[in-house]
Amino acid sequence: MRKLPDVASIPLAGNPDAGANSGINQLKGHRSARHDSAHLHVTGKATYIDDRPEMADQLHAGFGLSTQASAEIVSIDLDEVRDSPGVVAVITIDDIPGHKDIGPVFPGDMLLADGKVDYVGQPVFAVAAISHRLAREAATKARIEYRPLDKILGVDRAMEQSSFVRPDHTMKKGDADTAIARAPGQVSGEMTNGGQEHFYLEGQIASVIPLEDGQLHVYTSSQHPSEVQKLVAEVINVPLSKVVADVRRMGGGFGGKETQAAAPACIAAVLAVKTGKPVKFRVERQQDMISTGKRHPFRHRYQVGFEQDGLLAGVDIEVAGDAGHSPDLTDAIVDRAMFHSDNAYYLNNARVKGYRCRTNTASNTAFRGFGGPQGMLVIERIMDDVARATGQDPLDVRLKNLYGIGDRNTTHYHQKVEHNVLHELIGRLEKSSDYRERRKAITAFNDSSPVLKKGLALTPVKFGISFTARHLNQAGALAHVYTDGSIQINHGGTEMGQGLYTKVAQIVANEFGVSLDQVQVTSTRTDKVPNTSPTAASSGADLNGKAAQDACRKIRNRLTRFAAEHYQVPEDKVVFDNNSVVIDGKPMPFSEFVQIAYLNRISMSSNGFYSTPEIHYDRETASGRPFYYFACGASVSEVTVDTLTGEYKVERVDILHDVGRSLNPAIDRGQIEGGFIQGMGWMTTEELVWDDNGRLLSNNPATYKIPSIEDMPPVFNVELFEQANPEHTIYHSKAVGEPPFMLGMSVWAAIRDAVSSLSGYQVNPNINVPATTERVLKAINELKYHGVTKPEHEGQEVMANVD
Template sequence: MSDQKAKVEMDDLVAPTAGLSGGVRSSSKHDSGPKHVAGEAVYIDDIIEPYGTLHLAPGAANIAHGKIKKMDLSKVRSAPGVVCVLTADDVPGVNDVSPAHTHDDPVLPDGIVQFYGQPVFCVAAETRAQARAATKLAEIEYEELPAVLSIDAALEKQQFVAPPHVMKQGDAKSALAKAKHRHAGRMEIGGQDHFYLEGQITFAIPQEDGDVLLHCSTQHPSEVQHNIANVLGRPANAVTVEVRRMGGGFGGKETQASQWAALAAIVAVKTGRPAKFRLDRDDDMVMTGKRHDFIVDYDVGFDDDGRICGLDIQYAANCGFSADLSAAIADRAMFHTDNAYYLGDVEIRSYRCKTNLVSNTAFRGFGGPQGMVAIERIIDEIAMTIGRDPMDVRIANYYGTTDRNTTPYHMLVEDNVLPELTDDIIKASDYRKRRAEIDAFNAQSPVLKKGLSLTPVKFGISFTTTFLNQAGALIHIYQDGSVHLNHGGTEMGQGLFIKVAQVVAEEFQIDLDQIKITATNTGKVPNTSATAASSGADMNGMAARDAAMTIKNRLIEFAAEKYGVAEVLVRFVPGKIIVGDVAELAFADLIKQAYLARVSLSATGYYATPKIHYDRETASGRPFYYFAYGMACSEVLIDTLTGENKVTRVDIIHDVGRSLNPAIDRGQIEGGFIQGMGWLTSEELWWDGKGNLRTHAPSTYKIPACSDRPDDFRLELWSSGRNVEKTIHRSKAVGEPPLMLAISVHRAIADAVASVAGHKVVPNLDTPATPEAVLYAVADVAKRMIEQSGQPVSVAGE
């Protein structure tokens, strides 16, 4: 392309034009925001049901592991309103919806039950109430088998869903042996339920020739499409999946929508009637996977400054009964063992444990939070061991710029901004002064104790499975200048659709209200990746820009030829196109002229993330395109009599690069932080000795309430942020990284607990730090301090 041409290229990431309404970097409102507030946003359960719609309900197992000896469903089939009942024998194609083709996720089990609550049959009836009532009439006889219900039991039996994996750099064993100081410990990290407001749901509508249209609440329409095609024994083009919006996903709808979609599709094709499967909240919590709980064992060596010189760390993840995405999730925990720190000689081992519990799955952060909360606990324990401020130990261990900059997976950290971010947040939060004030408060307060912690986030952006890093888009411009936008990303409330629309508006220099954002549809953009890994705006924004540029370049060429000017003189400015000094056209007028001249006004776009590669055999490469960074300083107050805790203040500075939409990004940071806080403090999952989940409703499972939000919540988007990589308008991903900012809350609670013994005893505080856990940790710290010193500790109630 000659220098005289004005055609835009993908690396031409210029600043947005001033004066454009709704372009990039403007705080345009969420496209569905007014509909959310007014209750007008259409979710799948709001779609008007055609006459004859059937409603589905699952029949669940009441054992954790066993063989189905006899299953008599005659009373179920004859129950009022029942039209059909499905078992494994009714699956026309492949009885498997596993995301990685491990063939261990049956639509319905064929003879073997693997967790308490597993659906073993499915009822389709005229009403949902009739379907649910009919499931209670089944007569099933089991031969119970031994059930593995814990990580330790799985390790003892060497029972895994995927092979163990090792990542290493240098010689950890030798480094530990030479270390001046050494500390070992164990941390138990709890899981987390997604608790999306809209549960799992699919509405299947039969089409001609045995095809089916699925309105499905899924983050991965293409995977649902291909899985359901396999289940039906049909080609992928026989299944169309459409998603306009989800009422939350958080990873819980990345893989686990397929089972419910498959059952709805089978019923629709079998009966020729529309079929809806909407899980009840209790069933949803029992039957769908969660964030993996982990056990972490570690041995760390360090010097007098707290600088790590050797680390041996072992992760054991509770994967549940099937592989799902556990291998990649456990890998991601390993990738984020370092968080912000150069670990030097390190060995990381990971075990992916198979248990007779529901199969765990993706959750915001995808294993990264588990790795990061472990290393932050280790840093705090190092600081306590040598009597240093934890913040100083963190700074001492930060990655360097010219050395000490290689990760345990042998990737260079080239974009580290944490030193600057740290300086900014220490000043903004007044960390040093408040640390002294909190120490003084704790010294004179026997019951209430304060804690303070400042923790960093360095989170890798990209799917660690390389081929997933691709996206497509489709743009039509109609004769009147209105734009139809479609891409492979899904909207789950995070604001992806509005961001991509802003990118297109910026390219064409038109107002946002000229762009129609349409539902994700596998019939428009095929073979897409899940909206996950925080990559939605990065990839789909680039794909949409590629499509827009194709059309824009056609328009430039057309206008230049029509008006006899050089292409470089054709400029798009807000609301119009200037063609040299010859013409000035409204966008719609140029479009009309181009149409009459037979210029194509439709284009597909495509993007594949550059630079990334990873060799899993050697555990080395560049799995991430770049890193997202952030810092959070949290202050908490605990009651040593009850264990209750409250976050009283939080300061956050987060790097979003050059934000596409500051308002959307702020909302994601605030929401992610609160969700992470819930994981680490109140959201406790509990199974009884039979493997039955007892915390399966909001009455027993406690997500954060509005009152849990810190009264003093200070948030800044880092003003110096700019992505060094050529991402869409130099922005950075913001979906997952903010969740890990909440690690500062957990560490602040641990800091408050440690103050009971003057920070001379390392508290054994696991996650979640519920009031019971905090109370036990306080009592344990006091007890161990007495044992060490022989002196009583001043703790209320002791």
């Protein structure tokens, strides 16, 4: 038998999922395969929505945006818009035939403004013209008169006004108040984190083609095709069966296309129905940044009691997320921030309360980590605070408080942390990164260097994997085996550059024992796999990989039974391997075998389905098992800070990340590296700025700085912590999309460590996120010239002496 090409295989040796005679390739180790579209990406041949050929009579959409943060619309004069060159149609809220509110979970997201506006950049009307340029120019000619209303900007103002989009929620365990009061040491403080722009390469875009009998084909750059299908159908008032949402690929998503891709698709659909012509809506970058939501800014407050050795006795944490003007996904995002307020640490007595604040900005939405990063920030700050108060290395305080020491395994939402790899993983990274030796060298350097100061930090990540909305933890797939032996697979997951299609193709190839080039993954379409969940929550491969496996095994089992009956052999003598079907030890080419099966009328098509088991959460009791398992990791970052300017450089990063049995090590490594850099950007340079009227000022690449190649650490070591996931995931892998993002926290902690050296490591500086050079310089000057006194607006920190 000839060897199966390297690109076709993934880790399956001794796979517990497979029976002894399952027919799966029993290959040792695991191998990487290139991204299925890599050659198209680098040659510019990958087809995105804007690359599709223009259709006959195709129109282009544009919209008019509000210039007020909160106002009543007194009058709208669109005559000049209608009379502009090339304009074919103009619509307002009154022209929408069906639902006018496209809120994904709760109402509050009007497709077009209805009598009032709630943020600067809210769509008020839309226009269709014969070109993109003419549509955009026409939209600028509207005359809208507003009557300003009171506006709320920022979490502090929302909390003062009790302005919320959803009720608050509390998780608790033990008696936090008593534990804090009785503890020999206390720390309290406040901090904030800013939002983050998704900054995908491909902006929001949709193309809608009207078909016969009232049907619509919607090409959408969306992480949630079924939601686009549903909302388009509701907006134009037709059954869902009349609408097909189609996603081949996105030029990035990061959560920004989970819910907010729906609006351009719905506007294009209304215009397409009104005109009877195809309509494409490509949102300009600046308009995209102004009109769509970001990562949620948060305000955090905390009070902590701790023992003499730094062990936490009790914590009281308050997190308040800035939802923007509507609920969108804020309820679940703040929940996840609350779930992750422990990060990797056991909270014996804890109360975590979360607020969902309504403000007059664009509705904030999903972003990689979905609230988890915001929740983790506060406990990582607490670890550093306790370390400074007790005179210890911050790593030692972190190690003492990790889950898994004795019976310290239950979270503040009463889920047991099982299969804990934190101690082994951190121990291995501590050694491989030479943390202790470097800590000594850095301390000595700081003692002798009056201007440049170095900082070092090791921070862990424990991230729960599953949608916290239980019903979303499901996926479907559709597999076809053709008579030439080629295989086509369709599933509910979407491809946004993360390599999901490649991983699913590898799974399919492995199930049938064929090479990867025999498998074709087709566009995600709602007419092939219905009722799909969004590709989010790091669950794309977990859910869709399992669904694809289920579809393949149904077909393979039919083929196995046929082979056993046709050739009069036991089923355990039929094995699929090396592009062959081995029947009683005799190989037959897979293509030849499926031709025989076809002639014998064996079905070679099947759907597949998977739903995550064992997960649940009771909001009334604030307890349950919201996560199927935890993915862990840790990073060590070293920085150098210039105390005269506040500028800093990340010198070295070491990462060890938990991937289970990796489906594709090359893709997983890319996700870890990219996630870390994106997290580092949020922690350091990506600053959103609004003026006093609620207008976004950082609305283009010149005013909003994502990390560039020059920001990459010159030493960047990434290793995979490979240990089979004990839970029954696909081939015992672990999700790798979101958890690496939070590894970027080590950069922020290292910056604060460097600045803390100015106080002899006695005080933690107040440096909110992002830690821009201005904020770093301000913290430096406070320690240099003002001792440990903190301005009130930066938050207060009180440390009691440890007896």
